[in-house]
Amino acid sequence: MSAPIKTLSIDGRDVSATAEQTVLDVATENGIFIPALCHLDGITPVGACRLCLVEVQGSSKLLPACITRVEEGMRVTTDSERLARYRRSVMELLLAERNHICSVCVSNGNCELQALAQRLGITHVRYPYLFPKHSVDASHERFVADHNRCILCARCVRVCDEVEGAHTWDIMGRGVDCRVITDLSQPWGESETCTGCGKCVQVCPTGALVEKGKSVAEMSKRRQFLPYLAMMRGRNQ
Amino acid sequence: MGPENLDQIAAAEKLRAQGMRHHICVCTAAGCQSAGSGEVKNALAREVADLGLKHTCEVKGVGCMGLCSAGPLVSVECGEDRVLYQKVKPDDAEDIVGALDGGTEVSRLVCDTRAPFFSRQMKIVLENSGRIDPERIEDYIAVGGYGALMRAITEMTPAEVVQEVIDSGLRGRGGAGYPTGLKWSTVAKANGGQQKYVICNGDEGDPGAFMDRAVLESDPHRVLEGMAIAGYAVGANHGYVYVRAEYPLAVKNLRTAIRQAERLGVLGSDIAGTRFSFRVEVRLGAGAFVCGEETALIASVEGKRGAPRPRPPYPAQEGLWGRPTLINNVETFANIAPIIRRGGDWFSGIGTGKSKGTKVFALAGSAVNTGLIEVPMGITLREIIFEIAGGIPDGRRFKAVQTGGPSGGCIPEQYLDLPVDYESLVKVGSIMGSGGMIVIDESSCMVDVAKYFMEFCMSESCGKCVPCRVGTTELHGLLSRISSGTAGARELAMLEELCEVVRNTSLCGLGQSAPNPVLSTLRYFRDEYTAHAAEGRCPAGVCKTEKEVHA
Numbered sequence: 001m002s003a004p005i006k007t008l009s010i011d012g013r014d015v016s017a018t019a020e021q022t023v024l025d026v027a028t029e030n031g032i033f034i035p036a037l038c039h040l041d042g043i044t045p046v047g048a049c050r051l052c053l054v055e056v057q058g059s060s061k062l063l064p065a066c067i068t069r070v071e072e073g074m075r076v077t078t079d080s081e082r083l084a085r086y087r088r089s090v091m092e093l094l095l096a097e098r099n100h101i102c103s104v105c106v107s108n109g110n111c112e113l114q115a116l117a118q119r120l121g122i123t124h125v126r127y128p129y130l131f132p133k134h135s136v137d138a139s140h141e142r143f144v145a146d147h148n149r150c151i152l153c154a155r156c157v158r159v160c161d162e163v164e165g166a167h168t169w170d171i172m173g174r175g176v177d178c179r180v181i182t183d184l185s186q187p188w189g190e191s192e193t194c195t196g197c198g199k200c201v202q203v204c205p206t207g208a209l210v211e212k213g214k215s216v217a218e219m220s221k222r223r224q225f226l227p228y229l230a231m232m233r234g235r236n237q
Numbered sequence: 238m239g240p241e242n243l244d245q246i247a248a249a250e251k252l253r254a255q256g257m258r259h260h261i262c263v264c265t266a267a268g269c270q271s272a273g274s275g276e277v278k279n280a281l282a283r284e285v286a287d288l289g290l291k292h293t294c295e296v297k298g299v300g301c302m303g304l305c306s307a308g309p310l311v312s313v314e315c316g317e318d319r320v321l322y323q324k325v326k327p328d329d330a331e332d333i334v335g336a337l338d339g340g341t342e343v344s345r346l347v348c349d350t351r352a353p354f355f356s357r358q359m360k361i362v363l364e365n366s367g368r369i370d371p372e373r374i375e376d377y378i379a380v381g382g383y384g385a386l387m388r389a390i391t392e393m394t395p396a397e398v399v400q401e402v403i404d405s406g407l408r409g410r411g412g413a414g415y416p417t418g419l420k421w422s423t424v425a426k427a428n429g430g431q432q433k434y435v436i437c438n439g440d441e442g443d444p445g446a447f448m449d450r451a452v453l454e455s456d457p458h459r460v461l462e463g464m465a466i467a468g469y470a471v472g473a474n475h476g477y478v479y480v481r482a483e484y485p486l487a488v489k490n491l492r493t494a495i496r497q498a499e500r501l502g503v504l505g506s507d508i509a510g511t512r513f514s515f516r517v518e519v520r521l522g523a524g525a526f527v528c529g530e531e532t533a534l535i536a537s538v539e540g541k542r543g544a545p546r547p548r549p550p551y552p553a554q555e556g557l558w559g560r561p562t563l564i565n566n567v568e569t570f571a572n573i574a575p576i577i578r579r580g581g582d583w584f585s586g587i588g589t590g591k592s593k594g595t596k597v598f599a600l601a602g603s604a605v606n607t608g609l610i611e612v613p614m615g616i617t618l619r620e621i622i623f624e625i626a627g628g629i630p631d632g633r634r635f636k637a638v639q640t641g642g643p644s645g646g647c648i649p650e651q652y653l654d655l656p657v658d659y660e661s662l663v664k665v666g667s668i669m670g671s672g673g674m675i676v677i678d679e680s681s682c683m684v685d686v687a688k689y690f691m692e693f694c695m696s697e698s699c700g701k702c703v704p705c706r707v708g709t710t711e712l713h714g715l716l717s718r719i720s721s722g723t724a725g726a727r728e729l730a731m732l733e734e735l736c737e738v739v740r741n742t743s744l745c746g747l748g749q750s751a752p753n754p755v756l757s758t759l760r761y762f763r764d765e766y767t768a769h770a771a772e773g774r775c776p777a778g779v780c781k782t783e784k785e786v787h788a
Binding site for chain 1: 525542546695698699700702704706707710711714731734735738741742744
């Protein structure tokens with residue numbers, strides 16, 4: 001049994017893929033870089049960060065590569081002037097939204113947001129900073145949630161629900177007032193559903209969810225478990 | 238229950254109505270009710286009882302009659318004669334009932350129904366609204382209700398029903414104008430044998446729009462009939478009506494209607510002895526604007542957080558519980574029964590080349606007559622605003638008309654002769670939208686208008702995608718600074734640049750269309766923006782600019 005094979009072109013390069021692959025999968029496989037922050041192999045894609053938007057010939061709208069399935073004869077552009085401009089803007093919006101101060105962050109040097117900003121050549125943010133007041137939840141005995149550094153990618157929500165099966169995390173509020181919460185917005189340490197597995201911490205792209213006891217630049221994430229678990233699950237093991 | 242039973246009920250109902258010499262119809266829809274029509278109705282009923290006219294005069298509650306600004310409205314019918322009274326108070330009951338037999342009318346209350354507000358309208362969706370009692374299924378059946386459903390399921394194949402809708406040229410009335418027939422045929426073709434669903438989108442959220450509320454309050458059976466016909470056409474046996482909880486009367490009337498329809502057997506199992514079954518459930522929205530977006534609405538019906546997801550897959554392929562789902566707006570469903578009854582060709586004869594039928598608008602803002610109107614597609618904005626709506630009050634000048642709510646735009650004076658259809662409105666930077674129409678006069682500031690709509694989008698953004706969540710907040714911040722006169726050309730340029738980003742990168746329609754009010758006002762009223770930005774002055778004198786505060 002094999003899935004049908006599709007051929008398509010990405011940035012002028014002819015590539016092949018199986019029907020259930022997404023544009024992002026195929027691009028990554030072929031060494032073509034598409035930025036993404038909410039996406040993580042092993043959990044359901046949601047298309048929320050809008051950084052992986054690509055141009056597809058014949059579509060008037062930009063499509064998120066993480067969720068768009070390949071089609072025969074598809075012609076994808078991942079790096080036009082327009083896309084570069086939009087990605088830059090979206091990154092700047094993310095950086096302006098909360099209080100991202102790398103120099104005092106435990107994840108400094110190991111942060112996906114920071115790394116991507118550097119890769120996209122962002123040296124400054126044009127939009128006014130929003131400077132929201134956010135709290136830090138250090139009630140858990142081993143982990144800390146710092147909402148100032150959260151980008152609402154919802155990786156923690158998904159990994160907790162889909163992989164750990166606890167569904168401790170969710171999102172409350174609307175618009176910029178959105179916040180990730182544990183249980184019904186109780187302190188993390190008092191959560192009755194949290195198993196303390198730490199998967200959320202490991203998949204968090206920034207310094208929003210971290211282990212206690214780390215100082216500046218000491219926190220690095222280990223998320224090798226996720227593709228492995230996803231693969232095993234695929235084999236029903 | 239079969240077609241002949243419907244005829245019997247209709248005949249009995251007509252006989253009952255003929256037994257009454259006078260019919261006093263009191264609008265009990267939300268607009269008039271808030272003006273006190275409930276007490277008016279009670280007073281009229283008391284007066285009728287006191288004068289011993291109970292057997293010759295009927296007092297009934299009906300749906301919206303349209304001219305909400307003149308409510309409470311009371312219509313007195315005697316045979317062919319009809320008198321409409323406006324701004325009726327409970328104290329007027331004595332005079333109204335007293336004038337019944339003399340054949341006279343209470344002249345101080347009379348509302349001229351020959352006025353353009355009434356004569357220039359064309360009613361299809363609202364044909365029963367203001368005429369029948371929405372809480373009695375017999376009233377609906379007496380005007381031919383459920384006849385189209387009976388005809389569809391006993392005389393037509395599902396494919397013929399779909400074809401009729403395709404022929405009608407009906408397009409989605411929720412705003413985007415997607416061809417309804419095409420949507421139906423897509424769902425009808427989705428893998429056979431699968432469970433499918435029909436959803437009616439009644440999560441009307443545009444500021445100033447109340448078309449769906451009026452339809453659900455005034456003629457709920459019409460919507461149920463349209464849904465049932467849709468269920469038959471696409472092969473679904475289960476429907477959901479998603480209504481916002483802020484519409485308690487619509488919810489109440491809808492629930493009553495479902496109960497009556499099930500009791501009578503026009504909804505439920507094996508309708509009219511056929512193998513077609515269709516049940517309808519009501520789901521209440523908790524007031525999130527984004528839940529009007531179809532994928533967010535579906536998530537909400539499933540009990541999840543109302544947040545949209547990227548399309549494709551479209552709900553027609555993977556909708557509610559992952560099953561093929563037909564989702565249409567209230568007004569779209571309300572058009573279905575007349576199309577089946579009178580034929581798709583009849584419907585496509587009304588309107589313009591690509592926009593068929595009529596459109597219901599909720600007129601609001603700076604107009605003499607505000608309320609609910611239904612006009613044929615292709616009518617000009619000038620006719621709507623200066624004839625039907627009676628122009629601008631207090632001798633002020635017209636400035637713009639806003640259509641499509643927070644997703645639409647402002648149309649200036651030079652386009653007043655534009656025909657109202659989907660394409661023309663898009664061409665000038667607005668959209669048809671679901672039917673909100675706000676008239677703006679010279680006393681309003683367009684930067685302030687844009688800021689108002691951006692504030693709405695900002696607070697209604699679900700927060701899932703970055704450009705909408707943060708972009709609308711930044712746009713609102715920029716607009717606030719421009720309106721307060723503390724921004725310059727740099728901020729104006731940033732505003733335009735950010736509008737483009739939010740429009741092209743947001744996940745769903747809310748974010749993609751959120752910049753529209755800004756872009757359209759920038760297009761036609763740029764001088765107002767520059768006056769704020771360059772001179773720190775609000776030409777309309779609405780915004781408190783920094784300069785004025787200091788002065």
